Amino acid sequence: MTQDLKSRIIGLVGHDLEQVEHALEAHLSPNLDLVRQIASHLLFSGGKRLRPLLMIHSARMCGYVNGFEIAFSTLFEYLHAATLLHDDVVDEASKRRGKDTAHSKWSVPKVVLTGDFLLARALDIASQTDLPGIIRVIANITQEMSQGEIDQMTQKGNVNLTEAQYLKVIERKTAVLIQGACQSGAILAGVSPEKEKALKDYGYHLGMAFQMADDLLDYTASAEVLGKNPGADIREGKLTLPLIKALESAGEKDRTFMTHMIENESLDDAQFEALKDLLFRYNGIDYTKERAAYHVTSAKNCLDGFEDSTSRQVLTLLADYSISRNV
Template sequence: MQAALNIIGDELKLVEQQFRKDLESDVPLIRKVGEYVLSSGGKRVRPALLLLAAKLCGYQGDKAVPLASVIEFIHTATLLHDDVVDSATLRRGIASANTLWGNEASVLVGDFLFSKSFSLMVGVGSFDILRVLSGATTIIAEGEVMQLLSTGELDLTEERYIGVVRAKTAILMSAACEAGAILGAVPADRQKAMADFGMELGIAFQLMDDLLDYTASEEEFGKSIGHDLEEGKITLPLIHTLRQCTAEERSVIEVVVEKDEMSLDEFREVSGLVKQYGGIEYTVEAARRYIAASQGRLDLFAPSPLRDALAELADYVVTRSR
């Protein structure tokens, strides 16, 4: 991350200011909840991707910061909705917004952020960017429904799971990179290269997130460990384990997945199987393949500190602890 921060650190501060400005509303709760989620941490990876992509593509105008703020608006809206759907109690190590203000307020403030995002997109004045970002928000919603439908499905294939990841998580990173390339007015092949870079990086990002549910402490992860398993989410470490384990062990996993509440011992039993059958290593290796593929997309661009910063940002994904 450091190389990226050295280049766009000042602009990321402007993104924070822009976000707070765009949160202005006659309803105080909207600002209160929005600023709470914004100030709760996070590395601002998505805005950073847009800013770096725009610079790599030669953009020198004044629309990158407002557009990066839009990306963070969309991301924040998805966090608010996700935590309600997942009944989450922690987000980035502190109480989630729905824990403090209730599900109703979280959903409605998320709706405000989504709606506000579209008016801000229009203000940028690019139909192509509006098309990319509005398309991404639609796909994110589809991804949420796809994940809901696959909850508890022990026969979920890796291919189908990656499809969920593309839609739910990776599409916004892809859209951020593509929007930056559109600002830079580069040829179509370079726009696609940036979109593909973001997509593959986003998949790796989610795979590592899946992994942390089984390996991190709550302090490291910033949310409850084992929560995905308790919610019946079949992620890649478990998909790999289910392909390798015995019928008896599969039955053990099935019982835990189907429970509404999971004990610590049950989590330890399933996470032990994940580790025993190499689910951790398999997921890390898959994430590394996606990172390598994403970095290969940058070959269309001439070597530069900006290209190196994007490549380093991709490497950060497989070393992050939260």
């Protein structure tokens, strides 16, 4: 099913993806060698280019035909890469997509500054649109994301994190950027406020589903599929929905065990497996799947007011893909 979905999407967007790759390289080339090396390490390590594709097809679904959507869409990949570089530093992560993280290859300062540079690059591209609406979206994204990351950091190890707090964190750290890509496509096309709102909502729901799926994979996927060891979240003290739900439903004894596992800084594989069993038993896994599926359905419903087109099909397929992907 996932493979089939993936090939249908690639069939529709393969040419766009090639153009996005070229544009991503082109926008980096006149810059300092070291910046390009560090940025490229992350940028060209098999990212899915979800955010550029969302902007491109949001714009096209809204009737945009002026040809700048590819170039402008790269800003969302740069912005994404900038936040990943800083997040990996913040989380002290050693692996991403099966590769060493940038700061374990270069130094923390260099990676922080390369993140700053990529953010600046994104802003420069945004400024070229000459659309204040897009600038406002980008300004909002960057504020929300930095606050979301700080929020997540201050909540580390908090075993009383509620579902509502979790939802706020993932909205800020993931959904706002995806939402911004979709909304910017609408702004670029100059559609009505209603349609802009519909695409903004589509992006919000897709972003929420995407992050929930990611949080599930950290429990259910293999190291090979993930490109890093599963269980990274709990080892970093990050409570995500599967665990929050299981903690809520578990009896005293199992809840205490789970709490200890969260506080255990050297969780071993057997303990992780035992914890995982509890997440299944107490409905944490299924509940998260249900919530993610709800957001996918909601995302697709937001597309109802748009005429059928290839781009609408792409956006529909991407919504499905957000929860069915392996990585």
